[in-house]
Amino acid sequence: MCTALTLKTPDGYHLFGRNMDLEYTFGQHPIVVPRKFEYIDKISGEMKQTKYAIVGMASVVENHPLFAEAVNEKGLGCAGLNFPAAYWEKEAVEGMENMPPYDLIPWITGNFETIDELRPHLDKVNLVGVPFAENLQLPTLHWIVTDLTGKSIVIEKTKEAFKVYDNPVGVMTNAPSFDWHTTNLSQYMNVIPTQPQARNWSDLELKPIGSGTGAIGLPGDFSSPSRFVRVAFLRAKIVIENKENDGIVQFFHILNNVAMVKGAVITADNKNEITQYTSCMCQEKGLYYYKTYDNNQINVVDMNKVDLDSNEIKIFPYNDTQVFNALN
Numbered sequence: 001m002c003t004a005l006t007l008k009t010p011d012g013y014h015l016f017g018r019n020m021d022l023e024y025t026f027g028q029h030p031i032v033v034p035r036k037f038e039y040i041d042k043i044s045g046e047m048k049q050t051k052y053a054i055v056g057m058a059s060v061v062e063n064h065p066l067f068a069e070a071v072n073e074k075g076l077g078c079a080g081l082n083f084p085a086a087y088w089e090k091e092a093v094e095g096m097e098n099m100p101p102y103d104l105i106p107w108i109t110g111n112f113e114t115i116d117e118l119r120p121h122l123d124k125v126n127l128v129g130v131p132f133a134e135n136l137q138l139p140t141l142h143w144i145v146t147d148l149t150g151k152s153i154v155i156e157k158t159k160e161a162f163k164v165y166d167n168p169v170g171v172m173t174n175a176p177s178f179d180w181h182t183t184n185l186s187q188y189m190n191v192i193p194t195q196p197q198a199r200n201w202s203d204l205e206l207k208p209i210g211s212g213t214g215a216i217g218l219p220g221d222f223s224s225p226s227r228f229v230r231v232a233f234l235r236a237k238i239v240i241e242n243k244e245n246d247g248i249v250q251f252f253h254i255l256n257n258v259a260m261v262k263g264a265v266i267t268a269d270n271k272n273e274i275t276q277y278t279s280c281m282c283q284e285k286g287l288y289y290y291k292t293y294d295n296n297q298i299n300v301v302d303m304n305k306v307d308l309d310s311n312e313i314k315i316f317p318y319n320d321t322q323v324f325n326a327l328n
Contacts, residue, residue, distance in 0.1 A: 001265075001273060002081040003227050003258050004069075004144045006152050006170035009240055009247030016077040016146050017280035017289070018069055019255050020057070023271035027059040028068065030288055030299070030316040032306045035073075037313070039064050039106065042130050043098050050110030055288045055303035057279055060313055061132065067105040073303065074113040075148035075283035078105045082174050083142035087159040088129030096126035101141055104155075114147045122164055127157050144172040148283055154178040169232045174224035181228045188229055191218050193237045222265050227258040248289060251280045252298070262293070297323040 001021035008014055020028075033054040038047050056070025069079035080101075092098040099107055104127065112118040131138050144167065146152040152167035156177060165178045169185070172178065192214040198207045208214075218233060219226035234254045240247050259275040267273050280289040286303040299319050306314045 001174055001222070001224065001227075001260070003231055003255060004079045004081055004172040005231060005235060005251065005254060006144075006146045006150070007235060007238070007240075007247060007251050007254070008150050010242040011247075013247060013285070014075065014146070014148055014150055014283040015247055015251050015280055016069075016071060016079070016283055017251065017255070017278065018079050018081070019259055019278050020068060020276045021260050021265075021273055022276050023267050023273045025276055026068075027061075028057050028277070029060070029318045030290060030301045031056065031058050031060060031065060032301065032303045032308070032314040032316075033065055033106070033110075034306075034308050034310045034312070034314075036309075037110070037311070039103075041103070042100055042132060043092050043128050048103075048107075050106060052110055052113075053303060053306075053308040054106065054109045055281070055286055055301060056105075056109075057277070057288075057290065060315060061136070063313065064132070065106060065313060066102050066132065067109075069279060069281075070105055070109045071281040071283050071286070071288070072109040072113075073286055073308065076109055076112055076114060076118070076145070077147070077281055077283055078108045078143055078145045079172075080105060080139065080141040080143050081172060082140060083156065084140055084175050085156075085158050085177065086140040086142060087157060088127050088138065090129060092128055093126045095124070097121065097124045098126045098128050100130045100132065101127050101139055101157075102132055104141075104143060108143075108145060114149070115145060115151050115153055118145065119153070119164065122155065122162075125162065127162075142172075142178070146170070146283070170235060171228060171232045173228040173231075176225075181225065184225055185229060185232060188217065188233065191215050191233060222258070222260055230258055231255070248280055248282075248298075252278060252289075252291070255280075292318070292320045294320050295322045 004018040052072040058067040071077035142156040265273040
């Protein structure tokens with residue numbers, strides 16, 4: 001599962017991030033990939049090279065970054081979320097941009113500055129089901145992409161088609177397909193953040209029994225459709241004050257509202273699915289913020305404090321032990 005979010009602050013910054021909802025960790029660390037980084041294409045066996053530096057959360061296997069989400073130095077961001085209907089082709093196709101699904105994020109963030117620049121190239125993308133290694137299962141994913149204009153798209157590959165959707169709500173979760181989620185939002189048009197007006201039923205006047213009653217009907221469970229609706233509502237109604245870091249604070253508050261608590265979501269094989277971490281990237285500044293399930297302190301990595309022209313991936317600690325601010 002997972003929830004992704006984009007948000008613009010009053011002072012013009014664009015934020016992008018996600019909840020990573022899983023019943024296991026995957027060796028993740030915040031990392032910075034330098035410019036002109038070379039990695040092996042598992043389909044052709046050839047070496048590929050990025051153009052731009054990238055910061056995000058990834059596992060690094062054989063010096064190959066397997067990104068969950070990332071943003072590049074030009075502000076273009078991409079995240080992959082679970083999508084059970086995903087389908088990968090069995091063979092490379094001559095003349096196409098052939099790649100395994102786990103390389104779509106470094107290809108997008110490593111080579112493009114904007115969605116307008118990227119979009120024509122997506123027509124030639126052929127996602128091929130080649131596992132990275134025998135012990136690593138192929139992911140089933142769809143992707144959200146966003147840039148410094150605030151524009152957002154969703155990429156989905158099913159057995160029927162490769163589709164690119166405009167994303168006017170700036171939110172993505174999991175199944176069903178993205179167009180189903182946006183259609184489903186129409187069922188919640190009556191949900192409001194303000195108090196409803198008193199109404200008469202026959203001779204009885206009905207009044208709100210407390211604050212928050214305008215949002216009655218907003219789904220509260222952890223399913224993908226419910227998380228989509230709840231985050232889309234909060235994103236549309238959130239108040240961000242024009243003061244330093246308030247956008248970051250509100251961004252985490254929105255995703256906290258759909259975070260999975262241990263014991264609340266049990267998988268089919270009887271494991272606890274939890275929000276392993278929540279991330280937020282400032283696309284203009286190249287800052288990667290994150291907190292984990294076991295550590296509510298917000299950590300930050302500044303890609304501009306790293307040598308972006310080096311030839312090595314910079315791996316940062318995944319701080320998962322709670323830090324307390326002692327007041328006496």
